[in-house]
Amino acid sequence: MPHPARPPTATKPRSNGKMAERHAPGSRAQAVYKALRRAIIEQALKPGVKLPEDSIGEQLGVSRTLVREAFGRLAIEGLVELKPNRGANVAYPTLEEARDVFEVRRGLERLVAENLAGRLTPAQSAELEAHVRLEEKAHEQDGPESIRLSGEFHIRLAEMTGNALLLRYVQEASSRCSLILAIYGRPHSSECAVSEHRQLIEALRAGDAARAAALMDHHLQSVVTRALLAPRGERDLRDVLAPYALSEGLTPS
Amino acid sequence: MPHPARPPTATKPRSNGKMAERHAPGSRAQAVYKALRRAIIEQALKPGVKLPEDSIGEQLGVSRTLVREAFGRLAIEGLVELKPNRGANVAYPTLEEARDVFEVRRGLERLVAENLAGRLTPAQSAELEAHVRLEEKAHEQDGPESIRLSGEFHIRLAEMTGNALLLRYVQEASSRCSLILAIYGRPHSSECAVSEHRQLIEALRAGDAARAAALMDHHLQSVVTRALLAPRGERDLRDVLAPYALSEGLTPS
DNA sequence: AAGAACAGTATTGTATGCGATTATTGAAGA
DNA sequence: TCTTCAATAATCGCATACAATACTGTTCTT
Numbered sequence: 416m417p418h419p420a421r422p423p424t425a426t427k428p429r430s431n432g433k434m435a436e437r438h439a440p441g442s443r444a445q446a447v448y449k450a451l452r453r454a455i456i457e458q459a460l461k462p463g464v465k466l467p468e469d470s471i472g473e474q475l476g477v478s479r480t481l482v483r484e485a486f487g488r489l490a491i492e493g494l495v496e497l498k499p500n501r502g503a504n505v506a507y508p509t510l511e512e513a514r515d516v517f518e519v520r521r522g523l524e525r526l527v528a529e530n531l532a533g534r535l536t537p538a539q540s541a542e543l544e545a546h547v548r549l550e551e552k553a554h555e556q557d558g559p560e561s562i563r564l565s566g567e568f569h570i571r572l573a574e575m576t577g578n579a580l581l582l583r584y585v586q587e588a589s590s591r592c593s594l595i596l597a598i599y600g601r602p603h604s605s606e607c608a609v610s611e612h613r614q615l616i617e618a619l620r621a622g623d624a625a626r627a628a629a630l631m632d633h634h635l636q637s638v639v640t641r642a643l644l645a646p647r648g649e650r651d652l653r654d655v656l657a658p659y660a661l662s663e664g665l666t667p668s
Numbered sequence: 669m670p671h672p673a674r675p676p677t678a679t680k681p682r683s684n685g686k687m688a689e690r691h692a693p694g695s696r697a698q699a700v701y702k703a704l705r706r707a708i709i710e711q712a713l714k715p716g717v718k719l720p721e722d723s724i725g726e727q728l729g730v731s732r733t734l735v736r737e738a739f740g741r742l743a744i745e746g747l748v749e750l751k752p753n754r755g756a757n758v759a760y761p762t763l764e765e766a767r768d769v770f771e772v773r774r775g776l777e778r779l780v781a782e783n784l785a786g787r788l789t790p791a792q793s794a795e796l797e798a799h800v801r802l803e804e805k806a807h808e809q810d811g812p813e814s815i816r817l818s819g820e821f822h823i824r825l826a827e828m829t830g831n832a833l834l835l836r837y838v839q840e841a842s843s844r845c846s847l848i849l850a851i852y853g854r855p856h857s858s859e860c861a862v863s864e865h866r867q868l869i870e871a872l873r874a875g876d877a878a879r880a881a882a883l884m885d886h887h888l889q890s891v892v893t894r895a896l897l898a899p900r901g902e903r904d905l906r907d908v909l910a911p912y913a914l915s916e917g918l919t920p921s
Numbered sequence: 922a923a924g925a926a927c928a929g930t931a932t933t934g935t936a937t938g939c940g941a942t943t944a945t946t947g948a949a950g951a
Numbered sequence: 952t953c954t955t956c957a958a959t960a961a962t963c964g965c966a967t968a969c970a971a972t973a974c975t976g977t978t979c980t981t
Contacts, residue, residue, distance in 0.1 A: 480937090526772070
């Protein structure tokens with residue numbers, strides 16, 4: 416029990432004078448959503464694990480209501496699976512779904528590239544280059560930093576289009592990709608080649624929409640072939656336990 | 669009072685033996701969602717109107733909980749706007765948002781076209797042609813039927829890719845387009861030219877991905893220029909009332 | 922009379938409770 | 952020993968209850 420002395424019905428922070436609960440009400444739901452989202456993307460919550468409403472709510476200090484709300488959004492984004500009357504799990508995309516996601520992402524980001532070609536302001540251009548330099552630095556010490564940065568590069572590009580819907584879709588596809596790579600990706604393939612980012616910026620600045628689109632397309636395509644190989648972890652208990660069974664001379668049916 | 673005799677707390681259908689409540693539990697939320705979605709798309713609920721949780725719930729025979737859940741989903745899809753502590757309205761996209769939606773839709777459907785080129789089974793091919801014939805028939809009597817059918821054509825195409833995510837995005841973009849055309853579209857521009865659908869099928873069957881993509885692109889582009897013109901209704905109260913103020917000699921600050 | 926302060930009301934945000942559904946465990950029968 | 956089934960426990964679906972916030976109409980002040 417990490418929370419030692421919480422009064423029976425803890426629901427009354429009321430006018431707790433000092434209690435710096437500076438949570439705009441209505442944003443608590445959002446907070447829950449964000450917390451879960453990050454937890455999933457950063458793999459604190461691993462693909463497939465059960466997500467019971469009340470234990471999560473308890474952990475986060477909110478009621479099931481808000482947790483459910485968050486689950487709903489996350490389910491739409493494909494980060495949790497929501498089976499009726501059976502609760503929620505962190506999503507465990509199949510290989511097929513994975514391919515679908517990557518395909519859509521390719522289409523979306525090609526659109527980003529086309530949109531941006533020849534329209535980068537000098538400031539944006541500079542920011543992208545700075546970002547790539549960061550990526551380069553991080554790439555040497557290959558921590559998780561490297562992965563995060565190469566993801567962010569794509570998000571920043573989407574933001575620069577000024578198209579809110581496009582940004583949302585790219586973000587969504589991107590976070591699903593995180594999940595997917597967590598399952599099917601190689602241990603630490605650094606996902607994005609920095610040189611490819613460089614070329615892309617170059618084409619964007621030159622205003623060559625076709626080339627930019629093609630580069631983006633190729634770039635994402637190669638991410639798939641680089642990182643996405645055979646399944647690494649097995650989903651099914653059967654598969655997980657099979658080797659143990661064999662080594663003990665048991666015969667799974 | 670349309671509901672004459674509802675028992676004070678109607679919440680106990682309990683083990684009402686016969687009560688043919690053949691609603692798989694958990695799907696009632698979905699039912700609410702679908703009902704509202706259709707109501708918005710068919711403009712029974714016009715863009716901008718207020719959506720109070722309890723009156724809607726009452727109307728649909730469910731509690732606010734489910735209505736809120738539905739609102740959440742619809743907000744993500746851009747069909748309702750959800751302002752914190754101020755409730756929900758049917759969305760009223762700005763012209764800028766409208767352009768964003770159309771742009772993304774173009775990108776997505778181009779992807780559909782590329783994906784489908786050369787992969788249509790004979791059955792699918794036949795179905796599309798049948799669909800176009802239907803469109804032709806409906807086009808003559810131009811009812812609302814015509815609009816629905818041309819929308820469905822695009823959905824069917826997306827379905828045929830077998831890519832669930834792509835389908836979802838196209839559906840989403842598509843329903844937002846309905847809203848947008850309701851606001852900014854001409855009275856009865858029949859949205860999609862049937863001949864363009866024909867050409868597209870042709871290219872798909874020929875396996876000419878580039879041409880199919882270009883056709884789709886052009887097709888959607890022309891929908892925009894055909895249907896999307898100047899705002900018809902004004903959004904802002906200021907704009908709505910300005911002429912009235914003037915004619916009465918009032919001076920808006 | 923115009924504007925500010927206030928009170929009453931309506932509506933939203935969140936928690937909780939109750940019935941229903943599903944999973945689990947243990948016992949009886951084959 | 953393996954299945955079948957019933958009782959129990961855990962969890963979900965949904966409604967309701969209560970608290971917090973925004974809106975509206977009124978009164979009071981300048």
